[in-house]
Amino acid sequence: MSDNAKTHFGFDTVDEQDKARKVGEVFHSVARKYDLMNDVMSAGMHRAWKRFTVEVSGVRPGDKVLDVAGGSGDLSRLFANKVGPSGQVILTDINASMLAVGRDRMIDDGKAVPALQCDAEKLPFPDQYFDCVIVAFGLRNMTHKDRALADMQRVLKPGGRLLVLEFSQVWKPLAPLYDAYSFKLLPLMGKLLANDADSYRYLAESIRMHPDQETLKQMMLDAGLGKVDYYNLAAGVVALHKGWKT
Template sequence: MSDSVSQDCGLDEATRRADGRLIRAMFDAVAPRYDSMNDIMSFGVHRLWKRRLRRMAGPPRGRGLALDLAGGTGDIADLMADKDWAVAVCDPSTGMIDAGRKANAGPRLRWVAGAGEALPFADRTFDVVTLGFGLRNMTDRRGALTEVLRVLVPGGTLLCLEFSTPWRLIRPAYEGYSRRMIPRLGAAVAGQPDAYRYLVDSIGAFPDQKTLAGWLRDAGFATVRYRNLFMGIAAIHSGTRPA
């Protein structure tokens, strides 16, 4: 079942939990080759997007605490730590966390297994939350946004990097590449074609930029904005917890 499953679909809690287990198992399976596949599929561009996200976070403020939610192998967290943020990397996949510990073992990173829909942190803990390519894999996306708001300090910022709806001019070529090439690469490099078919389906099912901005506002975020990247193939949404 694809990540289009969410609370908005009217599914019961048991179904959402089962769907979440399937997604975690899939990421456990692809964890050893996850970063390599991202480099191949995006021709390395995803790293430029993540650096843009880090620049938007700016220097540490408040207590200098950041949460990298759905942080996977911690590549965003590592960029944040390089700028003196103390970062908790939270991901539901223990396979991704294990791979991340091996790749990014800096002393300013703390690794925590947990789901975005029920974050294992106290209210008003973090000055910034980064969320890179993870929201679409959550079974209750709106609930996850509410959780992010809860753990942010007043005035704290969410920065959400996610695939989005590209400009109409490039959409046919982009969708053709995604549906024909990505599963083949997943089979050849990671040995997991089904996982990368899921990836393509999840991108296609994810809401466009304006819809996601509306979700942030509905969750209670203020000063909600988004910036398109590479003609809308991805976008960074930002919002703050009202002071």
């Protein structure tokens, strides 16, 4: 029996040191079909959720925005339009395959957004540099969420905002229906559409293991943010947390 610290990988318990590699394998596997995966998982609603995230970010032209675990670059693209040529958006992801998808998309769009491979728990940026940090559908895959939140808080300027868009706890009466969708239909669709049922099963399980709305709010306060509010979207299937650094 190993003495190493343990953490969750979906419903499995694994050594902490193994989680990043295992998550990496999932995302290497789904990178090329990531958009399809998001559309399947959210019935296309992830686009509206991301647009709403940008709308409530308060980001202005000239602002500096960090997109953590930015994957295919959807939010970086929206924020790049918002900050304009005088602003700066930096796209980051720990996973090289996902980052390559996002970077190529930005280039295809003619947007000069730097893409940087880095660990969200050890962001290679100075203190108080960004006006806004966003992590969308990425926090639940991180091994030490508390460390990642603390580091995202560190790189924010006073008055800056941390936005966390993530699957969350659905409204209780809908839970049985949502469970059936997540654990029966989703892996089946993953198998049919991407020939990758295991990755989709991990994604469904990781959603269930993620902290609920109030717990995540407290984690953000514990990370040093002065105030946190959250929006339930689609009856809590997804929540957008907005924290202010004071």
